[in-house]
Amino acid sequence: MGNRVPIGKLAGGLGASYSCDRMSGFSRRSFLRASCLAFFALAVRRLAGLEQPRPLDDVPWKVQQVLKQLFGDRPVQAGHVQLDVPTVAADGRVVPVMIESDLPMAADRYVKAVHLLVDNNPDIHLAEFRLTPQIGQAFISTRIKMRMTSPVRAIVETSDGALWGAAADVRVTVNGCG
Amino acid sequence: MTLEVGAARVLIPTGIRRGDVIDVRALVEHPMATGLFRDPEGKPIPAYFINDVIVTYGDQEAAHFAWSSGVSRDPFVEFSLRADREAELKFVWRDNRGGVFAQTADIKFVT
Numbered sequence: 001m002g003n004r005v006p007i008g009k010l011a012g013g014l015g016a017s018y019s020c021d022r023m024s025g026f027s028r029r030s031f032l033r034a035s036c037l038a039f040f041a042l043a044v045r046r047l048a049g050l051e052q053p054r055p056l057d058d059v060p061w062k063v064q065q066v067l068k069q070l071f072g073d074r075p076v077q078a079g080h081v082q083l084d085v086p087t088v089a090a091d092g093r094v095v096p097v098m099i100e101s102d103l104p105m106a107a108d109r110y111v112k113a114v115h116l117l118v119d120n121n122p123d124i125h126l127a128e129f130r131l132t133p134q135i136g137q138a139f140i141s142t143r144i145k146m147r148m149t150s151p152v153r154a155i156v157e158t159s160d161g162a163l164w165g166a167a168a169d170v171r172v173t174v175n176g177c178g
Numbered sequence: 179m180t181l182e183v184g185a186a187r188v189l190i191p192t193g194i195r196r197g198d199v200i201d202v203r204a205l206v207e208h209p210m211a212t213g214l215f216r217d218p219e220g221k222p223i224p225a226y227f228i229n230d231v232i233v234t235y236g237d238q239e240a241a242h243f244a245w246s247s248g249v250s251r252d253p254f255v256e257f258s259l260r261a262d263r264e265a266e267l268k269f270v271w272r273d274n275r276g277g278v279f280a281q282t283a284d285i286k287f288v289t
Contacts, residue, residue, distance in 0.1 A: 094250045105260075118248065122214060126248035129257070134240040136199030136260030143250040145212070 063117065063153070066124045070115065074163055076155055081166040083154040092146040092172040099154040101138035101164065105131075111138040113157040120150035146172045183208055186281035188269055193288050194261050202233075205254045206271050206279055212247040228253055230272040235285075236265030261285050 059067070067076065084098035103111050114129040129140050138156065146152075149172050155165040186206040194200055206228065213225030231243040240259060259267070264286050271279045 121248055122212070123246040123248050126246050128244040130242040130244070131257075132238075132240055134235055134238065134260055135258055137258040139256075139258045141256035143254055145210075145248050145250055 076163040076165040080164040083166040088171045098141045115155040117153040184279035188283040203256045
């Protein structure tokens with residue numbers, strides 16, 4: 001009987017701690033205001049980040065190794081390549097990819113190869129499309145598998161050895177690689 | 179799931195004129211197993227995928243693709259081709275177990 005607390009007193013205490021703004025010093029209103037501000041600050045930062053295309057020199061070490069193996073020390077420049085991928089891929093087993101380049105396909109100077117790389121896949125160098133001037137326009141469309149959210153890179157190699165690239169982030173919800 | 183491995187289609191547009199840059203679409207039915215998945219009994223499914231595609235136009239090689247198992251099941255590819263002569267367009271797909279699949283399309287000009 002001694003440790004029994006009257007119901008009225010307990011409820012009163014709870015009620016007070018929930019509703020009293022002046023006593024806590026950190027009211028619900030100020031908390032909401034602060035969290036709203038924080039949310040907007042984060043949203044603005046995220047939007048600002050999305051507007052810029054992904055920088056090409058932001059390359060993880062494992063991808064740098066693959067690039068080194070493929071192209072040696074030749075630098076990959078940004079531009080001349082348009083990479084079309086979905087921002088969010090519902091199914092990682094089928095992600096449509098479209099690569100297009102405005103580089104000429106003339107007999108003396110043409111796009112020799114189009115490379116497709118996915119940073120977070122087991123096999124980073126996913127595909128290589130070797131072309132000839134017979135291909136009137138450097139354009140490739142295919143469907144790929146992605147294990148998880150990852151940058152996708154398209155690198156175009158011209159017959160004179162120049163490298164042009166583009167990259168985009170794809171968010172993946174279903175693992176397509178096992 | 180029924181799957182006839184190697185059944186292939188090559189699609190070219192109709193009404194091609196000399197010198198047109200046409201869209202060529204090709205699809206071959208193939209499981210493209212990565213070797214990383216397991217079947218419902220827990221046994222690993224061995225890798226089985228197409229790793230080499232050769233496109234010949236007439237007697238010349240027009241394109242040559244090297245794929246990993248990262249290309250989706252029933253691999254599809256679309257690309258351009260400058261149709262400057264009437265000839266046969268031939269696709270040959272090879273997989274990592276020695277399977278060879280071929281399909282052709284005739285490029286003919288409208289008069």
